[in-house]
Amino acid sequence: MPKWSLRSLKSSEKTSSEGDNSPQPLELAQESLRTLLHDNRIPSAIRESLASDYQQVEQMLDKMEHGHLHIAVFGRVSVGKSALLNALLGEKRFGVSALHGETTQANFAGWQQFQSDGVFLIDTPGINEISGEDRERLAHEVAGRSDLVLFVVDGDLTESELTALRTLAKENRPMLLIFNKIDRYTKKERTLILEHLQQRSDGLLPNKHILTASALPSERLYIHVDEQGNEEEVYKTPKADVTQLRDYLWQLLEREGHTLSALNASLFAGKLSDQVAARIIAAKHNVAEKVVRSYCVTKGVAVALNPIPIADIVAASAVDATMVVHLSRIYGMQIKRDEAGQLIKTIGGQMALLIATVWGVNLISSALKAGSAGLSTLLTASAQGAVAYYSTFVVGQAAEQYFAQGKSWGESGPKQVVKTILNNLNQESILQQARADIVRHLKTQT
Ligand SMILES: Nc1nc2c(ncn2[C@@H]2O[C@H](COP(=O)(O)OP(=O)(O)O)[C@@H](O)[C@H]2O)c(=O)[nH]1
Ligand SMILES: [Mg+2]
Incomplete structure (x- = not known):
């Protein structure tokens, strides 16, 4: 396994085009975030009303300056999101449960395995949980802030999954679709489900972004036949298999890590500046309304007299x-x-x-x-x-x-x-x- 360090993500280093003096995507993104932060034409009232977004901008800048990259899981409850991250991490860092709602908040873990001290895996609560609107909002928020989303499913797409997938795709959020728990299916069934997934996500993400995994396979019954022909029933738990995902992530991060980070920051900066613009317009209109009314009174009184x-x-x-x-x-x-x-x-x-x-x-x-x-x-x-x-x-x-x-x-x-x-x-x-x-x-x- 090659060793990779996210130092290559730091904007001070030229990554893709050596000797080229044009600004890199990461620098441009950082620049647009800084502009938003320091634009003194933005009234302080608007800044205050968007305080948490501004805080996020600062965190995002900080993250970029440190060359950090965030990968978050997203998906229905119990599809194996926490288990998947544990399998990638090679240790049980996140709580896994057959019960609904084991994960209640967003949790971070540095992905030390590749000595890439800048990659963070983020666990989220699931979407469409019974009475879990806050958790669902949190999951969306985290996905919205992450550089890459691992959209985890455990079979064919449900309607709510398809809706969420469309939303993320519309936001241009970089994303992989992970078909987990494949140990529960025969080879034939897997192929069929994969085909379905490809069809239903057509136009939302490329087929090569659909990967399979078995993060935490369940125990299975094996029939062992010895030399004398005696049959013995043994229960064994197959090993977790996230090789395809790990290798893919590895390549993706190495090839496009800095672009992913820049893309996310630009998406966020774009959204925030739209919001700022809308609030500025609303604020101006508010002031204008009061001003107009005061002149109306002045004129009205003058004419009345x-x-x-x-x-x-x-x-x-x-x-x-x-x-x-x-x-x-x-x-x-x-x-x-x-x-x-x-x-x-x-x-x-x-x-x-x-x-x-x-x-x-x-x-x-x-x-x-x-x-x-x-x-x-x-x-x-x-x-x-x-x-x-x-x-x-x-x-x-x-x-x-x-x-x-x-x-x-x-x-x-x-x-x-x-x-x-x-x-x-x-x-x-x-x-x-x-x-x-x-x-x-x-x-x-x-
Ligand atoms: N058969 C099988 N079960 C899995 C797999 N991954 C997770 N599970 C089980 O699915 C349940 C939910 O897992 P969890 O990681 O808590 O799901 P989350 O709610 O999406 O985080 C647990 O009982 C896990 O043991 C898998 O690859 N195969
Ligand atoms: Mg979980």
Whole structure:
């Protein structure tokens, strides 16, 4: 058995292409993880909300820097996952049991046998266990973090196994499918099951990644016939056989160990940065919503105190322009006031058309009707104010969308954007909110 050390996994050493100065996959993966960790544009609140993922990134970097590689078993309870790892390790490190659920947590063991002090075998609880949702989640988590997954089965694939296999394959998780307990089958049966496994996993993993093992064969009855023809029944336990798997793993690690490690890190970095991006968008939207509302109140109150004709409400105003500049800053792009004015003109133009054709008179009458705060003069005044509030609200929504799409109206153009916003807004409830906000402000002012 050749001796192999995972030192070759360390990124400081060139592994595959000597003399080539282009960055190695491992270096690239490390780089992307470091970028994620140290990107100071990511708000601390988002960092905190993803704290455990960030911790994982650190662990992963640490693992790569030490040239460690993680191989985890995955599969139904009692298929022999723990037994398989014990057989690879050559000692009973993990608990094996005929009862369901012997393994309750993820356990690590260094694979010392090959003097590869960087390879770790990880035992996991099984999937689809009765009342074992937490354990199942843990198994998925561990598989998701490992560089290589040994998907263990003990016969043809069940539906839940097939689903899990598909999930892992979709995640591009490197994986071997291990058909364990082959000692329980005749040669003919094994061939048949193997063929089935190949068919059902077609497109999910290559046939050569399907291997057989008997991790812990059970006792069997043998008939021994001596020279005199006397028959004797003897019970013997065949030796464990994981040679095919061990040899395959050995070759795979030697050939592709560093790629496996890099692939896993990249997959993780990719997933995390998607999550970070989604949370940043959500956080920006949250701030934008509050900002828009505060400008709506300002404008609504101003118009309520000093009513102007409805046509002028929609026209560009100082309040709207300030809001648009503010929104642009939230989305990380500074625009000037005249640019903001142009933008409002575009939005206002669409709104004016739609207001005239769709809800012109209707809007002002519903603004008058909505709510009954009991202060009649304030109510009349605030009807105009509510319309102003509403129009600023629409301008804010449209401008936010424009900035969120990187200063673009998208393919459908501004008309469609404004129309969709108007259609999706609940006019009544916004007007009601507007009146409540305005009346509250007017009351505190007088
Ligand atoms: N016949 C046979 N039984 C096995 C083999 N491997 C494991 N077992 C048995 O299957 C049961 C479950 O094994 P275990 O390793 O605890 O399964 P796990 O839940 O997947 O970790 C135990 O009773 C083992 O003795 C095998 O290769 N052949
Ligand atoms: Mg187990």
